[in-house]
Amino acid sequence: xxxxxxxxxxxxxxxxxxxxxxxxxxxxxxxxxxxxxxxxxxxxxxxxxxxxxxxxxxxxxxxxxxxxxxxxxxxxxxxxxxxxxxxxxxxxxxxxxxxxxxxxxxxxxxxxxxxxxxxxxxxxxxxxxxxxxxxxxxxxxxxxxxxxxxxxxxxxxxxxxxxxxxxxxxxxxxxxxxxxxxx
Numbered sequence: 001x002x003x004x005x006x007x008x009x010x011x012x013x014x015x016x017x018x019x020x021x022x023x024x025x026x027x028x029x030x031x032x033x034x035x036x037x038x039x040x041x042x043x044x045x046x047x048x049x050x051x052x053x054x055x056x057x058x059x060x061x062x063x064x065x066x067x068x069x070x071x072x073x074x075x076x077x078x079x080x081x082x083x084x085x086x087x088x089x090x091x092x093x094x095x096x097x098x099x100x101x102x103x104x105x106x107x108x109x110x111x112x113x114x115x116x117x118x119x120x121x122x123x124x125x126x127x128x129x130x131x132x133x134x135x136x137x138x139x140x141x142x143x144x145x146x147x148x149x150x151x152x153x154x155x156x157x158x159x160x161x162x163x164x165x166x167x168x169x170x171x172x173x174x175x176x177x178x179x180x181x182x183x
Contacts, residue, residue, distance in 0.1 A: 012108055015131040016095050022138030023092045029145035036153035037064045041071055054089050058082040074152045088138050094124055150182050158182035
C-alpha cells in the first residue's frame with residue numbers, strides 16, 4: 001500500500017499520521033486528568049458525565065479546578081496547557097479532517113467544508129515541516145499533561161511515575177536528572 005503512494009506525498013502522509021498519533025497521546029493524557037478530576041475532585045458536580053469531544057474538555061476542566069480548593073492553585077498552569085492543546089487541536093483538525101490536494105508541491109493545500117449558517121469551503125496551506133512541528137508540540141504537550149496530572153490529581157502514584165519517566169529517558173539516551181522527579 002505504501003508503495004502505491006506517490007513518493008512526493010509520502011512525507012506529507014507520514015507527518016499527518018505522526019500528528020494523529022501525537023494528538024491521540026496528548027488527548028489520552030488529558031482524558032486521564034479528566035477521569036481523576038471527575039472521580040476524586042468533585043468533577044461530577046460540574047457535569048454528571050465528563051465531556052467526550054475536545055471542545056467540551058477545557059471548560060469542564062477549568063470549572064472543576066476552579067471549584068476545588070486543592071486544584072484551584074493549579075489553574076494558571078492548566079490554562080497554559082489547555083491553550084496549547086486548543087492551538088494544536090485547531091490545526092490538527094485541518095490536517096485530519098481536511099482534504100489534502102494530491103497535486104501539492106512544497107506547500108500542501110488542505111480544503112475543508114465549514115458547517116454552520118454560512119456553509120462554505122475554506123483552504124489553508126501547510127508544509128511538511130509545519131506538520132512535523134505540530135507533532136512535536138503534541139508530544140511535548142503529552143509529557144507536560146502527564147507531569148501535570150501526576151502532580152495535581154494523581155493519575156499515577158509518584159513513585160511509579162518516577163520509574164516510568166526514568167525508564168523512558170534511559171531508553172531514549174537522555175540525561176537523567178538527580179533525585180525524584182515528582183515530590
